[in-house]
Amino acid sequence: MGSLSVAYPIDLHTHSLRSDGALSPGDLVRRAAARAVRVLSLADHDTLAGVAEAVAAGEVLGVRVIPASELNTESEWGDAHVLGYFIDPTDVVLEERLRWLRENRGRRIELMIAKLSQLGYPVSLQRVLEIAQGGALGRPHLAEALLEKGYVRSYDEAFDKILAKDSPAYVARVGLTPLEAVELVRTHAGVPSLAHPGTVVGLEALLPKMVAAGLAGIEAYYGEHSPEMTERCLALARTHHLVPTGGSDFHGRGEHGIDLGAVFVPPETIEMLDSRRTQA
Numbered sequence: 001m002g003s004l005s006v007a008y009p010i011d012l013h014t015h016s017l018r019s020d021g022a023l024s025p026g027d028l029v030r031r032a033a034a035r036a037v038r039v040l041s042l043a044d045h046d047t048l049a050g051v052a053e054a055v056a057a058g059e060v061l062g063v064r065v066i067p068a069s070e071l072n073t074e075s076e077w078g079d080a081h082v083l084g085y086f087i088d089p090t091d092v093v094l095e096e097r098l099r100w101l102r103e104n105r106g107r108r109i110e111l112m113i114a115k116l117s118q119l120g121y122p123v124s125l126q127r128v129l130e131i132a133q134g135g136a137l138g139r140p141h142l143a144e145a146l147l148e149k150g151y152v153r154s155y156d157e158a159f160d161k162i163l164a165k166d167s168p169a170y171v172a173r174v175g176l177t178p179l180e181a182v183e184l185v186r187t188h189a190g191v192p193s194l195a196h197p198g199t200v201v202g203l204e205a206l207l208p209k210m211v212a213a214g215l216a217g218i219e220a221y222y223g224e225h226s227p228e229m230t231e232r233c234l235a236l237a238r239t240h241h242l243v244p245t246g247g248s249d250f251h252g253r254g255e256h257g258i259d260l261g262a263v264f265v266p267p268e269t270i271e272m273l274d275s276r277r278t279q280a
Ligand SMILES: [Zn+2]
Pocket: 070, 081, 195, 196
């Protein structure tokens, strides 16, 4: 495929150094403008921190910047990443939640507290946070909370009987599930699309569940998709009434040899995505 920049004016999947990209949000938009990209979505992993800078640069250069974030998930479904479009970059509750998720320890402790509650040892997250005093959360804080509640006679007993690796309250894995990621985007008035579906294990089985949770799009246009994979995604989009989205997944280090705007995305995609927004 040729690389005439005018033919590819839209890129709905890019990253800046606010997550794991190489360029600042402003430089990313400047590069996009130089490549005639007219609509750009900054979708840094688990953060909205770069959006304001990108929007400001876009206003100067005539590039429409759609705020987004790409949420990573942890599950048996492989790499199921969820792009959340039109998220409000000033949504401090969401940013706080994303920050929380970035801190895997916090998420893990949250899950362990839920398990402890099911096991008959309820402790409050609030109290555990107080015990931690701003430190990185871990099982020692849970042990202290359990001791404080009188569920155990000693800190060691809390660890050995309740929090040990082979105990029922133990949680190793951390992160959102794909369904939780979709729900989080919807809760914050965003429009969720499944990123690079080729990395999902069991796509046909997972997709209906994600649709039921509020998924609105599927990334059909992607640099590493074969024509067959793109067709497969477009067929899934028709079946599940999803908007086919697309982008370069540009990180700025020449990964995959795909530059900004170099993946074809039909112009009507923007309106279709916009129509899938719901009132918050
Ligand atoms: Zn991804």
